[in-house]
Amino acid sequence: MISIEEALTKVLNGVAPLGVESxxxxxxxxxxxAEPLYAPHxxxxxxxxxxxxxxLRxxxxxxxxxxxxxxxxxxxEAAAGRGYGAPLQPGEAVLINTGAPVPAHAAAVLPLEQAQVHDQWLIISEPVKPADHIRRKGLDVQAGMKLLEAGTRLQQPHIGLLAALGLTPLKxxxxxxxxxxxxxxxxxxYDAPLRPDSIRDSNSVMVLQWLRAWGIPCPFRSMAPDELPALTERIEQxxxxxxxxxxxxxxxxxRHDLVQAALQQIGAEVVFWRVNIKPGKPLLFARHGNQAIFGLPGNPLAVVVGLYLFVRSYLAAQEGETVERSxxxxxxxxxxxxKKESRAEFLTAYLRAEPDGTLSITPTPAQGSSLLxxxxxxxxxxxxxxxxxxxxxxxxxxxxxxxPMEGYR
Incomplete structure (x- = not known):
């Protein structure tokens, strides 16, 4: 039986990103x-x-x-999307809207609420400071600047910048x-009428929803009976x-736990079996060539713990993510x-963001690896x-x- 840290190291050992697409x-x-991004302008x-x-000048x-x-x-007038179009001459001023290009030779903007206008004349009663209320070219990003490293997972805050720079398509x-x-x-x-001695499959439904939330495609989902030929066939498929x-x-x-026997039949290599963890002790990880096989215990909470600790980390590495995140x-x-248990333990709990900005956590009243x-x-x-x-x-x-946490959106 190995530690969580040892198991994670073995899961991630030698994992390489898949191919690149635009x-x-x-x-x-x-x-x-799949490649760093630089500002084109x-x-x-x-x-x-x-x-x-x-x-004005x-x-x-x-x-x-x-x-x-x-x-x-x-x-x-200079409007957003339609500049004045001529250099500003001595003694001239141009009405300008927020975001509009500043005319050549203009060095400042006098805000509308500070302006005195009589007929077509702007009356100035004190000096205007250079660069007042002007956003200079390149203030935010300069051409050639490295924006993001390869291996960065793109999130919503990145997208506005990339759109403003016209960076599409992306590799x-x-x-x-x-x-x-x-x-x-x-x-x-999950949608079948309950029968004697049977339970509905909740594990695959639960896992599928998490995979979808992470954007991971799932082309194959199946149930397999506790029969070696059928299980082997499902794994090969x-x-x-x-x-x-x-x-x-x-x-x-x-005697009905047949996953290891099925993996042996297809020539998969079991990298480890059993982790010092509760729930999830019988967790198994195997390789079949460049493919990974995770065997998670059947209890639902063991499935979720294994999914978050090991499967998600493997998927992130195979997606090419290099930015470390806890x-x-x-x-x-x-x-x-x-705590009486010697194994590392994961308890279902309620995490809350408090008004002072700290986090608090409370275990659920009932604990057990099967308790949905x-x-x-x-x-x-x-x-x-x-x-x-x-x-x-x-x-x-x-x-x-x-x-999501209560008190946090």
Whole structure:
């Protein structure tokens, strides 16, 4: 039995990104860049007005006082998308809208609310400072600047910048496809009437929803009975359609746990079996050439823990993501815990953002690897490292979020 850290190292060892594809910027959120991005031009691409007002030459206002104001003739207008089009001459001013290009030779903008206008003349009663209310070309981004490294997962805050720079299409790594197989003679489809001695398949439905939320395609989903030929056939079919196969159930030591036997028949190499973790001890990881096979225990909470700790990390690496990110948060424990279990333990829990900005976490009243009701009450797992220990209320502990928090949007 190996530690979580050892297991994760083995899962990620030698994993390489899949091929590269070019896709439109509109489809890029959540995808991982396959090459660095550089700015093709300045942003903003020209000097522009930061406020509605009048563009003018600063030198024309140097002698202006309340007693001896300066009058500048208003000769035109610069609007967003339609500039004035001519250099500003001495003694002239141009009405300008926010975002409009500043005319050549104009060095400042006098805000509309500070302006005095009489007929077609702008009356200036004090000097205007150079560059007032002008956003200079390249203020935000300069041409040639590196914007994002290869291996960056594109998120919504990136997209506006890339759109403003016209960066489309983009080269991104292809996403891995995942096949899901749930095992067990007792399983029924989730929408089937309940029968004696049977349960509905919740694992594949649950896993599929998480994969969809992560943008991972799932071309194959099947149930397999506890029969070696049928299970072997399902695994071979799954491997023909996906880079990653995820099995639930059939990985323990009972006579109906046939996953290891099926993997042996298809020539897969079992990298490890059993992890020092609760729930999820019988977790298995295998390779079939360049493909990965995860065998997760059949209990639903063990499935979710394995999915978040190992499967998600593998998928991120295969997508080419190189920016390290911790999946854990620090939170204050609301209730004391006496941990008797020697294995590392994950408890269903409720994570909350408090008004003071800190996080607090409370274990659900019921705990158990099969308790879907407890999972439905939770938005996180509370992680307790291996070894027995007491955790008084107020202890800072690690939390693994699996759903949005109350008090945080």
């Amino acid at each position: 896709i439109d910027l509109m489809e890029c959120t959540g995808r991982v860049l 300045d942003l903003p691409p020209f000097d522009n007005a930061a406020m509605d007002g009048y563009a 600063v030198e024309d206002t140097r002698q202006a006082t309340p007693d001896t104001p300066v009058s500048l003739r208003i000769v035109g 991104v790594y292809r996403r891995p496809r995942v096949a899901i197989i749930t095992t067990g003679n007792e399983l029924l489809p 799954a491997l023909s359609e996906a880079e990653v196969v995820l099995l639930t159930g059939g990985v323990s030591v009972g 999946c854990f948060l620090r939170a204050r424990l609301n209730t004391p815990i006496h 009701g407890a999972l439905a009450q939770a938005n996180a797992f509370l992680y307790l490292p291996a070894g027995e220990s007491d955790y008084p209320a107020g202890t800072l502990v690690r939390a693994l979020p699996i759903a």
